[in-house]
Amino acid sequence: MKDRILVLVRHGQSEWNLENRFTGEVDVELTTHGRDEARLTALKLKTISFQVAFTSALKRAQETLAIILEDIQQTSIPVHQSAALNERNYGDLQGLNKAETAEKYGIEQVALWRRSYDVAPPGGESLKMTQERVLPYYQQEIVPCLQQGQNVLIVAHGNSLRSLVMALEHLSEQAISQVDIPTGAPRFYHFDEHLQLIKADYLTESH
Numbered sequence: 001m002k003d004r005i006l007v008l009v010r011h012g013q014s015e016w017n018l019e020n021r022f023t024g025e026v027d028v029e030l031t032t033h034g035r036d037e038a039r040l041t042a043l044k045l046k047t048i049s050f051q052v053a054f055t056s057a058l059k060r061a062q063e064t065l066a067i068i069l070e071d072i073q074q075t076s077i078p079v080h081q082s083a084a085l086n087e088r089n090y091g092d093l094q095g096l097n098k099a100e101t102a103e104k105y106g107i108e109q110v111a112l113w114r115r116s117y118d119v120a121p122p123g124g125e126s127l128k129m130t131q132e133r134v135l136p137y138y139q140q141e142i143v144p145c146l147q148q149g150q151n152v153l154i155v156a157h158g159n160s161l162r163s164l165v166m167a168l169e170h171l172s173e174q175a176i177s178q179v180d181i182p183t184g185a186p187r188f189y190h191f192d193e194h195l196q197l198i199k200a201d202y203l204t205e206s207h
């Protein structure tokens with residue numbers, strides 16, 4: 001049996017990333033720069049043949065995926081969309097400016113809301129709560145594809161992907177609090193036929 005590849009991609013810059021606002025479940029558009037980031041990502045993926053792709057119910061991730069599939073000429077593969085892969089619900093913070101929120105509540109409190117494992121922002125989801133919907137979806141819908149030997153592309157969000165990276169790489173609560181998923185830099189996992197992880201890395205164009 002052949003090895004199989006899982007690639008995780010964070011959507012390109014959105015309108016609210018640009019404005020430095022908490023976004024969460026708000027369905028904002030990509031910026032022009034975000035679309036360029038998707039094209040840059042596609043350049044890094046063009047040598048991989050995917051059999052299936054997964055994305056969230058939010059258009060910034062869906063459009064990023066559509067641009068990538070178009071550019072790598074793989075638009076005919078099945079695409080599954082699910083709210084299970086949505087960005088964490090940022091609750092009462094959604095729409096607020098991140099810098100102003102840090103001034104109001106303090107940098108440490110805002111850092112806990114943004115990067116801790118189990119501190120939920122007011123009215124929203126912690127990373128742990130996000131993981132409790134992402135991991136069952138991953139196990140039920142994505143792992144079977146990998147088991148069948150398929151190469152899988154997931155385009156989702158900073159925090160829904162952090163929750164998955166934590167599980168895939170067996171990171172501690174402390175370690176995941178230091179992890180930020182960059183845009184335009186796909187995370188690449190190479191599994192053997194028993195789904196043992198052989199290698200995890202960020203892809204470069206020369207890959």
Ligand SMILES: O=C(O)[C@@H](CO)OP(=O)(O)O
Nearest residue numbers: 021022023024087114158
């Ligand atoms: O606003 C958001 O939804 C996310 C991702 O942009 O922000 P953060 O960097 O706090 O995870």
